[in-house]
Amino acid sequence: MNQVAIVTGASSGIGESTAQTLLQAGFTVYAAARRTEKMQQLAAAGAKLLALDVTEEASMLAAVQHVLSQSGRVDVLVNNAGYGAYGALEDVPLDEARRQFEVNVFGLARMTQLVLPTMRSQKSGTIVNVGSIAGKISMPLSTWYHTTKFALEGLSDCLRMELKPFGIHVVLIEPGAIATEFGGLATEAMEKTSGHTAYAEQTRKILRLFKRFKSAQPPQVVADAILQAVRAKDPKTRYVMGGGARPLLAMRKLLPDKTFDAVMAMGLKRM
Numbered sequence: 001m002n003q004v005a006i007v008t009g010a011s012s013g014i015g016e017s018t019a020q021t022l023l024q025a026g027f028t029v030y031a032a033a034r035r036t037e038k039m040q041q042l043a044a045a046g047a048k049l050l051a052l053d054v055t056e057e058a059s060m061l062a063a064v065q066h067v068l069s070q071s072g073r074v075d076v077l078v079n080n081a082g083y084g085a086y087g088a089l090e091d092v093p094l095d096e097a098r099r100q101f102e103v104n105v106f107g108l109a110r111m112t113q114l115v116l117p118t119m120r121s122q123k124s125g126t127i128v129n130v131g132s133i134a135g136k137i138s139m140p141l142s143t144w145y146h147t148t149k150f151a152l153e154g155l156s157d158c159l160r161m162e163l164k165p166f167g168i169h170v171v172l173i174e175p176g177a178i179a180t181e182f183g184g185l186a187t188e189a190m191e192k193t194s195g196h197t198a199y200a201e202q203t204r205k206i207l208r209l210f211k212r213f214k215s216a217q218p219p220q221v222v223a224d225a226i227l228q229a230v231r232a233k234d235p236k237t238r239y240v241m242g243g244g245a246r247p248l249l250a251m252r253k254l255l256p257d258k259t260f261d262a263v264m265a266m267g268l269k270r271m
Contacts, residue, residue: 002028004071005230006063008052008111009081011038013180014130017223018078019047025227027076030067054081054107055099064114073122074115076230079108080130084145084186087193088202097144104148109155116168123167126230129156130173130222133245137252139264140202141190160237171229172238176245177216205268215243 005022009015010031019031019042031042032052039049050066053059067074082104085096112127119125134142135149153172160170187210195203225239240246252260 002026003075003230004028004030004067004073005076005078006030006032006050006067006074006111006115007078007080008032008054008108009130010042010047011035013182014175014178014219014222015078015080016042017219018080018226020045021220021223021227022076022230023047025231028071030063030071032063033081052081054111055102057110060107060110060114064111068118074118074125075122076126076128077111077115078128078130078226079111080128081107082130082148084134084142084182084189085193086142086145086186086190088141088197088199089143091194091197091199092144100144100148101151104145105151105155108152112159116163119163119168120166125167126169126171126235127159127163128171128173128226128229130175130226131156133174133176133240133242133249135174137248137260139206140268141194141199141206142186145186157237169229169235170237171226171235173222173225173229174238174240174245174249175222175242176240176248177243178219178222179216180219202268209268217241217243 005027007015007019007029010019011033019029022029023046029047030050031039031047032050033039034053036049036051043049050063052063085100108129129152131152132149134146135153138146156170156172163170187207190203191207221241225241229235229239240249255263
């Protein structure tokens with residue numbers, strides 16, 4: 001029996017690559033996103049398309065009910081939908097901060113709630129949460145994005161222990177720099193939000209840092225890690241990949257807070 005996977009945020013980047021990779025591995029894939037018109041290539045490859053907005057309860061209910069009515073099971077949920085609108089905390093409207101939490105945390109949690117009864121009845125399943133090294137390290141002018149990813153670290157750790165008795169795995173994916181449209185959208189938001197405020201100088205330096213950073217890896221490296229996780233009988237709790245991920249996490253683990261802050265400030269000072 002083919003395993004059934006739902007991949008959210010599948011219209012581009014990591015989600016699109018993951019859907020393609022799971023299809024090639026023999027999964028029945030439901031590719032979910034708001035922009036279904038951008039997923040025609042996935043449809044041509046055999047994916048089943050789902051219109052999904054993870055900020056709308058009715059949309060999430062309809063999507064999961066559609067999968068269950070067609071396939072009768074869910075073996076894998078890849079919670080990939082997410083975004084980051086960068087800018088200084090002082091400058092970012094709280095409505096925007098709330099929206100980031102709705103997409104990056106609460107939408108992910110609700111999708112998980114909706115598939116868990118089925119996974120518990122199956123006594124099997126894998127929840128894959130696409131986080132970021134932004135859930136382990138910090139940098140200025142990205143407060144709300146990092147806060148959502150820090151929250152996802154705690155959510156995944158708690159959920160993993162809750163679901164172990166039911167035979168359900170929880171995996172956290174922690175990419176570093178990945179070559180997707182995310183970076184461009186995030187920096188556009190930063191420039192618009194804080195590029196003409198008291199934080200303009202920091203904004204200029206960070207934008208220059210992003211432009212000079214050449215170590216971004218293709219989204220396929222994340223898709224490969226996700227495939228490895230969902231195929232494993234006993235997957236790792238975390239998978240780290242992508243440009244700069246391992247050295248940054250090692251540095252954060254070894255250095256005291258103020259020393260890490262100083263290293264980050266030194267990097268920006270050179271910009």
